[in-house]
Structures are given as C-alpha cells and as structure tokens.
Amino acid sequence: MNRIINNPDEVVEDALRGYLRAHQDLLASTDNPRVIRERSAPRQGKVGIVTGGGSGPEPAFLGYIGENMIDAVAIGEIFSSPTAKSFHDAFVAADGGCGVACLYGNYAGDNMNVKMAIRQAAAHGLTVKTVVANDDVPSAPKDERAKRRGVAGEILMWKVGGAKAAEGADLDAVIATAQKAIDNTRSIGIGLTPCTIPAVGKPNFSIADGMMEVGIGHHGEPGIEVGPIRPARELADLMLDAILPDLPFGEGDNVAVLVSGLGATPVMELYILYDHIAEVLASHNITVRHPFVGNYFTSLEMMGVTLTVMKLDEELDRLVGMPAHSIGLTKVAR
Amino acid sequence: MSHVVLATAGGVVLALADTINANRAWLSEIDGAIGDGDHGINMSKGFSLAAAALGKADGGLSAAFQTLGDTLLSGIGGSMGPLYGSFFLDLAATLGTAATLDAPLLSRGLHAGLASLEDLGSAKLGDKTLLDTLIPALTALDAAIAAGADFATALDAMSAAAEAGRDSTKDLVAKIGRAARLGERSRGVLDAGAASCCLILQTLAEALKQRLA
Missing domain, CATH: 3.40.50.10440 (Dihydroxyacetone kinase; domain 1)
Incomplete structure (x- = not known):
C-alpha cells in the first residue's frame, strides 16, 4: 500500500x-x-x-x-x-x-x-x-x-x-x-482496479489484469458483467447503451453530461472517452448543454470511470448553468 | 437467584466492550468476505468510546446502556451506529428506574430494542442480518420464561439460540445492505452483524449470570 x-x-x-x-x-x-x-x-x-x-x-x-x-x-x-x-x-x-x-x-x-x-x-x-x-x-x-x-x-x-x-x-x-x-439523471460506472481502505490495508475486491467490471459501485459493490477491457470507443457505446434507453433519452433532448474518473485513471483518458460520448450523443441529435469532465466523484485510488447524463428542461438547464463556486465544481457566467 | 440488582450492574457494559475489542480482527475478517471489512474496527471504536465514558462503571446498568447507546449513535455512524445505538437506548429506556432485572424485564427490554431495529431498517428474519441472531435468541428466552425456567437457564437458552441463529446466516443470501448486491455470492459466509450480535447477547448472558442474586 x-x-x-x-x-x-x-x-x-x-x-x-x-x-x-x-x-x-x-x-x-x-x-x-x-x-x-x-x-x-x-x-x-x-x-x-x-x-x-x-x-x-x-x-x-x-x-x-x-x-x-x-x-x-x-x-x-x-x-x-x-x-x-x-x-x-x-x-x-x-x-x-x-x-x-x-x-x-x-x-x-x-x-x-x-x-x-x-x-x-x-x-x-x-x-x-x-x-x-x-x-x-x-x-x-x-x-x-x-x-x-x-x-x-x-x-x-x-x-x-x-x-x-x-x-x-x-x-x-x-x-x-x-x-x-x-x-432525469442516469449513471453507470466501469471499474478497472480495486481500491484499498487505508485502515483495512488490503484491496476490497479483485479484478484480474486486463479485465474490467461494468456497473461496479464506488465501494466495490459488484457490477453486472466482468470482461476484458475494450477500447474507449466501445466503452462509451456500452455505457450509453445502458443508460440512454433507461430514462429514455431521445432525439432533440438537451442534456448535462458528467464524466468522472474513479481516482487513478488519468484525466487524459476521461477526455478520450468523452470524445466518443459526445460524438454518439450528437448522432442521436442530443445536445450537450453542460459538459463536466474530471475527477468529480472518485473511489479512493480505483481506476475506472463513471458516466452521468441528465435530461434538461428549461428550468434544469437554467439551474445547472447558474454560476457557482466550490472546490469540485465551478460554473462561470458566459 | 432470580434477578440482578441494576444499581451496581453497569460493569456489564464494560464486559461487552472487552468482548467486542477482543474480537475486533475476527469481525473485520468476516465483514471483509462480503462487506468492506470495517465492522470490527467500527464496533471496537464505538464500544471503546463507551467504556472510556463509563470509566470504572460501578454505576447502574440502565445508565450504562444509555451511555453505550448514545456513544454508538454519536460515535460510529455507518449502519451499525444507528442500529446498535437505538437498540441499547430502547433497552435502557425499558429498564428505566427499575431496581432489579429479572427475565421478563430483560425480555421486554430486548423486544423494545428489536422494535427500534425493525423501525429503522427494513430487514426481516432470513435477510442475513443481525436479526437472524436476535429474533431466535429472544424467542428462546421467551419460551424458557413461559416454561417456568429460572433466570440463569433462560439466559443459557438465549445464548444457545443466538449462536444457532448466527450460524444460520452462513447459508443465507443477503437481502439487505451492501452485501445484498452480491446476491448468490453472499452465500457461504457468516453475516458480520449477526456475529457481533451473538457476541453481545452471549456476553450479556454471562455477565448477568455472574451478578445473579
């Protein structure tokens, strides 16, 4: 450790x-x-x-x-x-x-x-x-x-x-x-490595090298599928396929999108994922009004990512867009 | 030999703290199999804080249970803080200002604690929780009382049923709390809450038996 x-x-x-x-x-x-x-x-x-x-x-x-x-x-x-x-x-x-x-x-x-x-x-x-x-x-x-x-x-x-x-x-x-x-909000996470609570001293679960767990929770709660890690584009498709039909999101929607790392995944990789997420959403004629990409909600030093999409009506769009200042999220008037 | 004088029985809570502290690593190990491995750490922290607050505790048992409940509620959080905290607070409230504790009063107190657990959480018998220890233990205590057993015999019946209840959780699938998301993968190991509840009831029984008058 x-x-x-x-x-x-x-x-x-x-x-x-x-x-x-x-x-x-x-x-x-x-x-x-x-x-x-x-x-x-x-x-x-x-x-x-x-x-x-x-x-x-x-x-x-x-x-x-x-x-x-x-x-x-x-x-x-x-x-x-x-x-x-x-x-x-x-x-x-x-x-x-x-x-x-x-x-x-x-x-x-x-x-x-x-x-x-x-x-x-x-x-x-x-x-x-x-x-x-x-x-x-x-x-x-x-x-x-x-x-x-x-x-x-x-x-x-x-x-x-x-x-x-x-x-x-x-x-x-x-x-x-x-x-x-x-x-109006839906999320999904993918974990690539476990994490260790310092007072416990050993990882809270295990994932073999080269494998990922889809649907994993922030505390290591098991997900719905374990399989080999796939390219970022395929991960973006997999995540969107799980959450878009669930609400459902559809043609003409305005959304806020939040991509968060789980702690140990480089921010660069979050942007690699976001690139394809934005591309797929655009192909569905879904407009990203408010994108957030970074370490917003991690899980100690776990590797992996979560995707959150919120469907916006006029009020939610205004409120998400209101200027705000905090350590984790800052929004400035444009 | 049918009752315990409550005014001088506060040391029962110190015995509970000793037992929990002695089993800190074991409880965390059980929890680590299907939970996040901190049950022993949190329980030990809460019971140690209560023991420290009580000092030598030659005071009364009602007040000692009250201190324990307050400390668990304000000190450890998680699920176990509110569950055990309200359990001991309601037990303390039932003992109230009684001078002595006999088997029927203990039963009423434990039933009050059980009621607060059921109100707070939504677990039922068979969900792989501490209720799988507590409910059969209380049933055995009540059956012994109904059969006219003396206090010591009733406490032994409660202890034995607590252990059987704890062991029953091994074959259960968790239906509630963090382990529930494991589904079938939660089968085959004890529930940590059921294990700590068994330690608590057995230590309570032994400590009360030592104080029978």
Missing part, C-alpha cells in the same frame, strides 16, 4: 484539516469535527442545502460546499455513513430559518442516520426534507428503481438544488426541483 498518509486510522481527520487550511475562502469548521459548513452559512432566509456520506469519493462531499451549492456536509469514515448526530449538526449549521433540504445517496447506513437525524431536528422544530439519489442504472432493474444507488448524479442534483435555493425558492420547491433533477 503506497500511500501518502500518517496514521491509517486517522486519514479522514488529517484530510479535513488540510481541506480547511487550503480553502478558507469557502469552508469553515463547526463544533462537530465531522461537519463542515460553507463560510457564510447559515444564510438567513434561504433554504439550507445539506448532504453527507462516507469519505472516499473525492472531492465529495465537502468539495461541493460553496456559493449557490451546498451549505453543510456530514462526513463519515471511509465508505461508512456519517453519524446521525453529524447529519443533525449539519442541518443546524445550514438552517437559515427556512428549513433544510437533505440531498443524499441511497445507501442503507445513510438512510438510517438521516432518518434518526430528522427525528432529532423535528424535536426542536427544524423541518428537514429529503431527496434520495438513485441514478446508478446497473445497481437494480428499472422496476426496482428505489433500490438503485446514488452515484455521481448526486453532483448534478446538488447543483440544481443549490441553485434553486439560491433563487429564493421555498423548501417544497427546492425538494421538488432536486427530485426532478435526479429523476
């Missing part, structure tokens, strides 16, 4: 200190060391946007704290849900008197901790409503969509929810729009 760490049991604490030192213009600490808020949160009169999850996907989740984005995040151990207390404390840190939208991904631990945190918040009169992201197509069949995991589509959900709240919408409108965002 060749890693740049100190104590493997304290990688989350050590990294958080670094984030806070590096990004004082965006981030601020709270009384709970596992909750980080936007520097000027809570903003009075604005719906608070909260998310949270296990550490490991980078720079999620705190990387999306920022202007017109997320107000506070709860941070868990690597690949392990934050505590109910941390979710609760993040709600408090984000609450500007208009309630809190908790926009998070569909994982058993997160579901439980958020549920308990909402009860705690309700006990002192803080209203929290949720949207649970389930954009990962291979993790369950379409008729069991409620079982699907939330993956990189969460970023577009946060972007939309954060922008809607910044426009001054009330809690119900923020929730409805974030729900619309994730309902």
